[in-house]
Amino acid sequence: MLPDREVAGLKCSEVLEHLSSYFDGELERERRAKIEAHVSGCDVCARFGGRFADAVKALQRTLEARTEVDAGVLERLRRRLGAEL
Numbered sequence: 001m002l003p004d005r006e007v008a009g010l011k012c013s014e015v016l017e018h019l020s021s022y023f024d025g026e027l028e029r030e031r032r033a034k035i036e037a038h039v040s041g042c043d044v045c046a047r048f049g050g051r052f053a054d055a056v057k058a059l060q061r062t063l064e065a066r067t068e069v070d071a072g073v074l075e076r077l078r079r080r081l082g083a084e085l
C-alpha cells in the first residue's frame, strides 16, 4: 500500500490520482501549483508512485532545474539593481 503523506495540503494518493490530468494540462493553475509543491517536497510519490514513479521523478528534475534558473535570474537582477542603486 502507498504510504500516504500530506505535503503542501495534498496527499500522495490525491497527487497520483490527478497526475495524468496534470500532464495532460487539464488542471486549473491552483491545483497544478499544489501538485508541483507536493511533488518537489515528497520522495514517497517518487518511490511508491507505481506507473507514475518515473513521471514523478521527471517532474522533480524539471522543477529543480526551473528553480535553479529562477535563482540565477533573480541573482543577476539583484546584482544589476545593486549596481544601479
Ligand SMILES: [Zn+2]
Binding pocket: 005, 007, 011, 012, 013, 015, 038, 042, 043, 044, 045, 046
Ligand atoms: Zn507524495
